[in-house]
Amino acid sequence: MIFAKVIGTVVSTSKDPNLEGKKLLLCKEVDHTGKPLNSYHVAVDAVQAGEGNFVLISYGSSARMTELTKNAPIDAVIMAIIDEVQITDPAKSAKKGTSEV
Amino acid sequence: MQLGKIIGQVVSTRKEGKVQGLKILVARYLDEHLQETGKTAACVDTVQAGVGDVVLLCSSSSARMTAMTQGVCTDNAVVGIVDTVSSGSKILYQKSDNR
Numbered sequence: 770m771i772f773a774k775v776i777g778t779v780v781s782t783s784k785d786p787n788l789e790g791k792k793l794l795l796c797k798e799v800d801h802t803g804k805p806l807n808s809y810h811v812a813v814d815a816v817q818a819g820e821g822n823f824v825l826i827s828y829g830s831s832a833r834m835t836e837l838t839k840n841a842p843i844d845a846v847i848m849a850i851i852d853e854v855q856i857t858d859p860a861k862s863a864k865k866g867t868s869e870v
Numbered sequence: 871m872q873l874g875k876i877i878g879q880v881v882s883t884r885k886e887g888k889v890q891g892l893k894i895l896v897a898r899y900l901d902e903h904l905q906e907t908g909k910t911a912a913c914v915d916t917v918q919a920g921v922g923d924v925v926l927l928c929s930s931s932s933a934r935m936t937a938m939t940q941g942v943c944t945d946n947a948v949v950g951i952v953d954t955v956s957s958g959s960k961i962l963y964q965k966s967d968n969r
Contacts, residue, residue, distance in 0.1 A: 780952070780953045783917055783950070787935065809902035843928065
């Protein structure tokens with residue numbers, strides 16, 4: 770999955786029937802710290818995300834593996850809202866590791 | 871999905887079986903600010919999009935999940951015509967203005 774920030778909303782009325790009733794959010798791809806990268810996705814929202822949310826997106830055919838998006842022409846879905854990202858500093862974990870051994 | 875702008879269509883008389891009868895449009899990809907990028911793609915039209923329309927482009931095997939493209943060898947389909955793109959209170963794109 771990729772990290773992304775929801776930056777906007779896309780409205781489309783004439784679209785594939787399987788896209789009816791699904792919220793389309795404009796999402797900027799970012800790295801795990803929130804630094805913007807240079808790609809974006811219009812993703813279907815499966816977790817009631819809103820603008821400004823830090824989220825996880827699954828894209829490609831895996832985007833269809835949710836109840837909401839199965840059998841639909843969807844190649845990106847927001848499948849998680851991130852509360853927190855915990856990165857363990859390798860130096861700290863190594864020191865801790867040696868004292869336990 | 872990605873945002874794209876329809877700039878033309880592909881005419882091809884010799885096409886693989888199931889692609890016969892399907893309209894293939896040329897779309898130029900847009901970035902998240904709706905600015906044109908250098909990247910274009912040929913996509914099967916499933917929503918009667920016209921030149922100048924800003925559209926939703928669906929790629930990967932999901933492009934085959936529409937009634938028209940079921941079982942067809944395509945990896946890119948136009949699956950929606952975009953009316954509005956907004957970011958907060960800012961309108962990035964409004965269909966009627968850009969006709």
